[in-house]
Amino acid sequence: MKYNMLFINGWASTPSIFAPLVEALKPKIDKALIVDWHDSQYSSVDRMDTMIHMLADTSPQRPTILVGWSSGTMPILSYLGSDKIHKSVSGAILFGATPRFINSHSPDYNFGWHKDVLEQMTENFSLHPKTVIDAFADKCMSKKDTERVNISQTFKACFHDDSLTALAKDELKIGLEFLAHSDVRMKVSKIVHPLLLIAGENDLICSLKCSKWIVNNTHNTDLHIVKIQVMHHIILSLTFAVNM
16 A cells, blocks of 8 residues: 655754655655645644645545654644544654643643743744754754764754755744644544654653653554654654554
């Protein structure tokens, strides 16, 4: 069986973050569409639906799988919990998923980033965007990974560099505001499509607890936990997704 696949990347990364995954999944892909999450239009359910229709129209006989990494999982969760789901959609593969980036300090969601940390990150981004992006990319990796040049360079090459345009900076700042205020937990409980969650046991960006929360609040979700020195760059770990 071949699939149409729609890919949505995470904050500060470029669509190239999916290149190894697309290559590994090539035998299973008919048509692929990689959406740059930083175009804020793509976070809306209507825009997601438009993109999926475009993909389905190019290969109407194929089922569609939605693939997201990090903050790119949030618009997918929101879409799957809506009432506008295209008939071709068969499920989603989500790497380092989260329904809410910020800790709500509630009994059932007492994890995630503290709001003041993200606010400071946003303030620093206005002054030193590349420094903030580099620090964020480092936080996605374990200390061991940052010392392994091949992994570190490959991963960091998938993030925006010094050539950021004014428009790109504005979009990334909007992305940080999206992280500060978005909460799709109410949508998650409405999801009926199958989900495959792939999470790093020691992820410091989107805690494993976020993925476990999704599992506990859906009815058709598999969670694969990668334990071997894998943090938020889980997107580079392809084995589980290839065998889906």
